[in-house]
């Protein structure tokens with residue numbers, strides 16, 4: 001009998017390095033996110049969290065190290081033993097499998113909610129209007145906004161717009177979702193509704209990397225918490241380990257400020 005191969009991690013970073021000019025912003029990031037796992041990435045402003053997410057999505061090019069999404073090297077294709085750089089078209093095709101939700105929602109202001117959600121599935125995946133609309137309505141229901149299909153973004157609260165942005169990402173049926181401080185731009189009373197959608201998504205088995213300062217969310221939802229500072233992973237572990245019993249002074253100092 002052969003033992004089954006362990007599943008490929010959804011995300012694997014090995015010694016990831018990125019510089020802007022002479023400044024090295026990511027100084028050797030190592031981390032792994034298994035399929036279905038939720039990783040919360042914490043760290044002070046300027047520590048390189050957004051840059052790391054942008055590398056995962058190939059919006060930035062690495063200067064060193066390796067990054068794999070679902071076993072595929074980001075930005076490259078394996079042909080036999082060789083790595084070949086992807087064409088812009090291939091990069092776009094890969095990126096379509098990764099959802100990204102930002103602090104600012106970036107909805108198209110001239111389109112209704114429904115039009116916002118069906119745009120990429122229609123243009124990128126070639127879905128029919130009927131199929132895309134049917135799926136969009138299921139997603140709207142899932143984020144609790146079934147009645148907003150025909151509204152324009154400007155008429156929605158920030159929390160509603162962010163839930164639409166999440167639904168729009170999900171319409172592409174991503175295998176990995178990246179969140180970059182998805183609640184940081186929201187009024188405090190609107191944060192909960194967005195976190196609740198994200199909690200449901202995590203419960204459904206989605207693999208997620210969430211940059212957040214919402215320690216309560218990380219404690220409750222994360223399988224793994226990673227604390228980054230100054231371009232390196234300072235410590236990582238379960239929420240219990242990192243949030244309740246941090247080992248490093250820098251982690252303790254950071255938690256002391258955000259808690």
Ligand code: ADP
Nearest residue numbers: 020021025043044045046047048049050051052
């Ligand atoms: P975080 O998301 O943790 O706040 P960032 O990844 O946004 O940190 O930024 C880390 C550092 O990299 C900051 O000092 C920032 O000014 C710098 N940086 C980010 N993007 C660029 C860029 N395109 N060009 C030059 N410097 C950048």
Ligand code: MG
Nearest residue numbers: 049050051180
């Ligand atoms: Mg950032």
